[in-house]
Amino acid sequence: xxxxxxxxxxxxxxxxxxxxxxxxxxxxxxxxxxxxxxxxxxxxxxxxxxxxxxxxxxxxxxxxxxxxxxxxxxxxxxxxxxxxxxxxxxxxxxxxxxxxxxxxxxxxxxxxxxxxxxxxxxxxxxxxxxxxxxxxxxxxxxxxxxxxxxxxxxxxxxxxxxxxxxxxxxxxxxxxx
Amino acid sequence: xxxxxxxxxxxxxxxxxxxxxxxxxxxxxxxxxxxxxxxxxxxxxxxxxxxxxxxxxxxxxxxxxxxxxxxxxxxxxxxxxxxxxxxxxxxxxxxxxxxxxxxxxxxxxxxxxxxxxxxxxxxxxxxxxxxxxxxxxxxxxxxxxxxxxxxxxxxxxxxxxxxxxxxxxxxxxxxxxxxxxxxxxxxxxxxxxxxxxxxxxxxxxxxxxxxxxx
Numbered sequence: 001x002x003x004x005x006x007x008x009x010x011x012x013x014x015x016x017x018x019x020x021x022x023x024x025x026x027x028x029x030x031x032x033x034x035x036x037x038x039x040x041x042x043x044x045x046x047x048x049x050x051x052x053x054x055x056x057x058x059x060x061x062x063x064x065x066x067x068x069x070x071x072x073x074x075x076x077x078x079x080x081x082x083x084x085x086x087x088x089x090x091x092x093x094x095x096x097x098x099x100x101x102x103x104x105x106x107x108x109x110x111x112x113x114x115x116x117x118x119x120x121x122x123x124x125x126x127x128x129x130x131x132x133x134x135x136x137x138x139x140x141x142x143x144x145x146x147x148x149x150x151x152x153x154x155x156x157x158x159x160x161x162x163x164x165x166x167x168x169x170x171x172x173x174x175x176x177x
Numbered sequence: 178x179x180x181x182x183x184x185x186x187x188x189x190x191x192x193x194x195x196x197x198x199x200x201x202x203x204x205x206x207x208x209x210x211x212x213x214x215x216x217x218x219x220x221x222x223x224x225x226x227x228x229x230x231x232x233x234x235x236x237x238x239x240x241x242x243x244x245x246x247x248x249x250x251x252x253x254x255x256x257x258x259x260x261x262x263x264x265x266x267x268x269x270x271x272x273x274x275x276x277x278x279x280x281x282x283x284x285x286x287x288x289x290x291x292x293x294x295x296x297x298x299x300x301x302x303x304x305x306x307x308x309x310x311x312x313x314x315x316x317x318x319x320x321x322x323x324x325x326x327x328x329x330x331x332x333x334x335x336x337x338x339x340x341x342x343x344x345x346x347x348x349x350x351x352x353x354x355x356x357x358x359x360x361x362x363x364x365x366x367x368x369x370x371x372x373x374x375x376x377x378x379x380x381x382x383x384x385x386x387x388x389x390x391x
Contacts (some may be wrong), residue, residue, distance in 0.1 A: 024216070024219040024223075025219070026214055026227070027219040027220075027222035027223050028218050028219040030222050031188070031191065031192040031218045031219070031221065031222040033220075034194075059212075063212045065218075066212055066215040066216065067209075067212070067215070068207050069215075070215055070222075071209070074205065074209075093222075093225050093226050093229045094229060094230070094233065112227075112230075114236065114377070116225050116227060116230055116231045119227050119228055119231045120231050120234075120235065123228075123231065123232075123235075134228065134232075135232060137193070138225060138228050138229045138232055139229070139232040139236060144195055149313065159186075162186070162189075163182070163183075163186040166182075166185065166186055166189055166224065167182050167185075167186075167233070169224060169228060170180065170182075170185060170220065172225055173223075173224065173227065174180070177194065
């Protein structure tokens, strides 16, 4: 065993890091790539690098993993060229969710269901104009500009309603975590 | 971690591709240097995933409800109408059955009455010519001349004479049964009967018959 091998992060620690922030890293990559398969590849590459180079991190290991994941995602996106623009621009959100659901553990699935229940409850409590913007943007996949045109309100109003709704939904999710 | 709501919304706009190219480049530069920005992007994606999945499920449930409720309503409505219809049909069937039974009974009664009348008039209708001939024969046989003949002459000859008359007589088809019942209309028969009586007297004088009886 070499000196470098001695300084490497133990496999148990890598596994604990994967359980702790693997899902967050996948979402970070997904936010950049908009492709679930590529995001999963990026996370795998990140943890492979963590095994090799994690011990060299000058920051927290969590921050290091996030930074490596972002850099890998941006690099992959540059290699892939211009992002493929699917007709369903938010398909990556649904596809990523479904693919994850196929292999997730029962307790994870239960946690996901509970999250959806909380989101549903919060959606019911939202003011109708905020709920309408959330519906039109995330379900009907209309841009904020289109929504503003259809509702005959300024774009800033639509953005403000969406931001207010996101704030409440995030608080509801974070409050339960 | 204390979230910057503005940063979170920027991350949401970045994830939803709602940024202009300069805004996107600026945000990606921030992502490279700011762990909060990276974590905000991860949270933004999670939020969008969860809300989208929830909205999809709500929409699916709404569609199912929209498809099921009218169906259930109509099914229930049809079930009620079916029961009413069944009751109505049953009542109508009973009414028709009663009328049919009454009509059948009346038909049987009429048939019995017609059969009874027909039985009373049956022989005339069945064989008018034969009955008329028999009646005429009876009338002719009971006529005074024939009576005298039967009193005087040979019974066998009398029978032969009557049979000969019956055999030689053709019934008039133009005459109805009621007219046939009147013996006075049959004058040719009476004339023939009288002629036969006279021939009988010529052949067998009254004194000879008296002598024979004595």
